[in-house]
Every structure is written in structure tokens, then in C-alpha cells.
Amino acid sequence: MRTNDAAYDTAVATYPRELPPGYSFPSGLIGAASADKWWWCSQIDAAWEAYFDRNDEAAALGYLRAAADVDPGSYGQFDQPADSLPLNRKIDREVRYINDGVDSQYVEYTAQGCWDWAKSVGSEFPGSSQLRV
Structure with a gap:
């Protein structure tokens, strides 16, 4: 059972980004x-939902650009070496594009990797209960 953490609660209450x-x-x-x-x-x-579910590359690029401006820190077990294969369960903090468009593999x-991290902390993102590739 999770308990509330004062540092997390404070960070969320004053979070500067939407x-x-x-x-x-x-x-x-x-x-x-x-x-x-x-x-x-x-x-x-x-970005995944916009690109793969709604076929909205412009929206996906907006989310990716927002993420590119922020370093999310360490993700522990879901960080893998850059040369690891297959490229799954890896959180790559260097947001990638192809010719200024979405790099779908990235x-x-x-x-x-983000879904796995969320599950590891007892949470999930909206819609993640749907079958995703």
C-alpha cells in the first residue's frame, strides 16, 4: 500500500508545467x-496517443517538443544502454525526430518504458488499460 509523501505532494501542488x-x-x-x-x-x-491513435502528427510533435526541453532524471531499471536491443522497455531521454517529424520508433x-515505469510505481496513464502495441 502506498502512502502520501510530503515532498511529492508539495511538488505536485506547485508544479510549474501543465x-x-x-x-x-x-x-x-x-x-x-x-x-x-x-x-x-x-x-x-x-505523443504516442496523438500519433498512433489519432494520426495527429502536429499534436504529437508538440508533446515531444515539450518533453525535449526537460530532463526527467533517472528511471532506474528502465534505463538501458544505448546499444541494447530490442529497443523496448527503454526510456530514451534524448527526444528524437526524423526530418523534423515524429520518429515513430522512438x-x-x-x-x-514509461508505461512500465508507471506500472512499477502502481499507476498508469489515461487509456493505458487499452491494448497498446
Whole structure:
């Protein structure tokens, strides 16, 4: 059972950036850094949903650009060496594009890493209960 953490609660209450529409901070995470991680992965998840579910590359690029401006810190077990294969369950903090467009492979494997991280802390992003690739 998770308990509320004062540092996390304070970070969420004063968080300087907006989450994507439909997203919210979960209760009960530990540490202020978790707020940054949640915000960053929310951008990646929203980019995945915009690109793969709605075929809206412009929206996906907006979320990716927001994430590119912020370093989410360490993700522990979901950080893998850059040369690891296959490229899944990896959170790559260097947001990638192809010719100024969405790099779908980057979004795919980084979103999977974010989903795994969210599950590891007892949470999930909106819509993540749907079957995702």
C-alpha cells in the first residue's frame, strides 16, 4: 500500500508545467523527482496517443517538443544502454525526430518504458488499460 509523501505532494501542488489534457498526477508517489518523471512520461504517452491513435502528427510533435526541453532524471531499471536491443522497455531521454517529424520508433519504445515505469510505481496513464502495441 502506498502512502502520501510530503515532498511529492508539495511538488505536485506547485508544479510549474501543465500536464496534457486528460492527465493528472497520481496520488501516493514518493519524492519530488517523481512529479518530473510523471510529467515527462505524460508528454511521451500523449505523443504516442496523438500519433498512433489519432494520426495527429502536429499534436504529437508538440508533446515531444515539450518533453525535449526537460530532463526527467533517472528511471532506474528502465534505463538501458544505448546499444541494447530490442529497443523496448527503454526510456530514451534524448527526444528524437526524423526530418523534423515524429520518429515513430522512438515514441514506441520510449512510451513502453514509461508505461512500465508507471506500472512499477502502481499507476498508469489515461487509456493505458487499452491494448497498446
